[in-house]
Amino acid sequence: MKKTKPHYILCLFPILILIILLAYNVILFGDESLSGANQLALLISASIATVIGLKFRTVNFKKILKDISSSIANTTPAIIILLLIGALTGTWLISGIVPAMIYYGLQILNPKVFLFATAIISAIVSLATGSSWSTIATIGIALLGIGKALGLPIGLIAGAIISGAYFGDKMSPLSDTTNLAPVSSGTDLFTHIKYMTYTTIPSFIITLIIFLIIGINFREATGENTDEILNAISSTFNINGWLFSIPIIIILLIIKKTPAIAVLIIGTFLAGISTIFFQPEIIKIIANSNQLDFYSCYFTIVSSMTGEISISTNTEIKSLKSMMDSLLYSGGMAGMMNTIWLIICAMIFGGAMQSTGLLKKIAEPILKYAKNTGNLIATTAGTCIFFNLTASDQYLSIVVPGRMFSDSYKKNNLAPENLSRTIEDSGTVTSVLVPWNTCGATQSAVLGVATFTYLPYCFFNLISPIMSIIYGYLNIKIRKLTK
Numbered sequence: 001m002k003k004t005k006p007h008y009i010l011c012l013f014p015i016l017i018l019i020i021l022l023a024y025n026v027i028l029f030g031d032e033s034l035s036g037a038n039q040l041a042l043l044i045s046a047s048i049a050t051v052i053g054l055k056f057r058t059v060n061f062k063k064i065l066k067d068i069s070s071s072i073a074n075t076t077p078a079i080i081i082l083l084l085i086g087a088l089t090g091t092w093l094i095s096g097i098v099p100a101m102i103y104y105g106l107q108i109l110n111p112k113v114f115l116f117a118t119a120i121i122s123a124i125v126s127l128a129t130g131s132s133w134s135t136i137a138t139i140g141i142a143l144l145g146i147g148k149a150l151g152l153p154i155g156l157i158a159g160a161i162i163s164g165a166y167f168g169d170k171m172s173p174l175s176d177t178t179n180l181a182p183v184s185s186g187t188d189l190f191t192h193i194k195y196m197t198y199t200t201i202p203s204f205i206i207t208l209i210i211f212l213i214i215g216i217n218f219r220e221a222t223g224e225n226t227d228e229i230l231n232a233i234s235s236t237f238n239i240n241g242w243l244f245s246i247p248i249i250i251i252l253l254i255i256k257k258t259p260a261i262a263v264l265i266i267g268t269f270l271a272g273i274s275t276i277f278f279q280p281e282i283i284k285i286i287a288n289s290n291q292l293d294f295y296s297c298y299f300t301i302v303s304s305m306t307g308e309i310s311i312s313t314n315t316e317i318k319s320l321k322s323m324m325d326s327l328l329y330s331g332g333m334a335g336m337m338n339t340i341w342l343i344i345c346a347m348i349f350g351g352a353m354q355s356t357g358l359l360k361k362i363a364e365p366i367l368k369y370a371k372n373t374g375n376l377i378a379t380t381a382g383t384c385i386f387f388n389l390t391a392s393d394q395y396l397s398i399v400v401p402g403r404m405f406s407d408s409y410k411k412n413n414l415a416p417e418n419l420s421r422t423i424e425d426s427g428t429v430t431s432v433l434v435p436w437n438t439c440g441a442t443q444s445a446v447l448g449v450a451t452f453t454y455l456p457y458c459f460f461n462l463i464s465p466i467m468s469i470i471y472g473y474l475n476i477k478i479r480k481l482t483k
Helices: 008-035 037-056 061-073 076-094 097-108 114-129 132-149 154-171 176-185 189-217 223-236 241-255 260-278 280-287 294-306 318-327 334-355 358-369 373-390 394-411 416-433 438-447 451-457 459-474
Strands: none
Touching: 008 037, 008 334, 008 358, 037 061, 037 334, 037 358, 061 334, 076 097, 076 132, 076 260, 076 280, 076 294, 076 334, 076 438, 097 132, 097 223, 097 241, 114 132, 114 154, 114 189, 114 241, 132 154, 132 241, 132 260, 132 318, 132 438, 154 176, 154 189, 154 416, 154 438, 154 451, 154 459, 176 189, 176 394, 176 416, 189 416, 189 459, 241 260, 260 280, 260 294, 280 294, 334 358, 334 373, 334 438, 358 373, 373 394, 373 416, 373 459, 394 416, 416 438, 416 451, 416 459, 438 451
């Protein structure tokens, strides 16, 4: 096959088609676009990329399939984690862990400072654990329930949770992305973290101020129903302090660098066991049984792990009942299937674009515009976001730009920590804002909030790349190479 170079516009064609289809799907299907329409859009775009690659490059179909398979294989841990998160949320619901967090949280957290406190709590837990995913799947779910009970919009609550979780993840030496960025750029971990503080802390302070202003000016919609909510939870579940021992154990395990899969399995198992001891009435209700025996316990725990569970309360207020039904609901593993399907299709698209060389072809001209410090940092940030949009993978948005721009930073006499900071400021934090990215798809499924619903309120994630670019153009904390 004779090797020819496709026109630049033709290389962009699969991405343009994808953007058009995704936009139309959102307009036509709304949140239901994640149930198949967006997956089909990714497959169509992958097919177009494959056809272009076969026609213009020395690549055969077998090679493309192999690269796509490799791309999908890289998501295996994420898919397993997603399934286990589904199981964990189900058992944490029936065991009373999440209801207990909501119950005590409603009494402690004031609606005026809730968003501010949520961002800080998520940041602390994520900083300690080094994992935004674990933070959102545990503390995040409880905070979302508290916020909904207080009458706050779910987009705002999710935005505060994600902002805090990604700040902690970004600054934690335990985080995988925080370790990956300096390796990809050629600097060391703690130099990287030190240089990130210059842009990351101001970004988070601005985020906290925004959430505080919103909270102070927000009018409570259901604050008057707080007593009814507390009564509904306490009359349905056996609420006690012992339920918090399991979240504490989970956080300690994560801090000890226990693998995420093992942590989720342990958390699910402990919650299932605690259900038998603390929530026997819930077991009888779900199993439709008059007695607590092996059958009813097994049926209830397995049902909560694998499928939908909805626990009804005794409240007679219709509006409150609807809210409680949404608070006390879990989709289990089955609820994660649309997200897993989306991730697989996204990896097919990313694998096809990378295998055919279209991503590389698109990225090459970008380097020509990076002639000064400001332009170089802005171009790096834009490239990271571009890879989040096209490759659908957070790690590729860190590794590929890190390799691409390494020589350019050296030529401009810039220390590698400038590069590592920029790719974290733009690659790590924006991945969760893309619905078909592994991070965006996962957090949307875990919280049960559409990506475009929380996106406008993820202030930290939106401010971070802008802050990095501003520092570049104003030459603030830009370290030069030393001999």
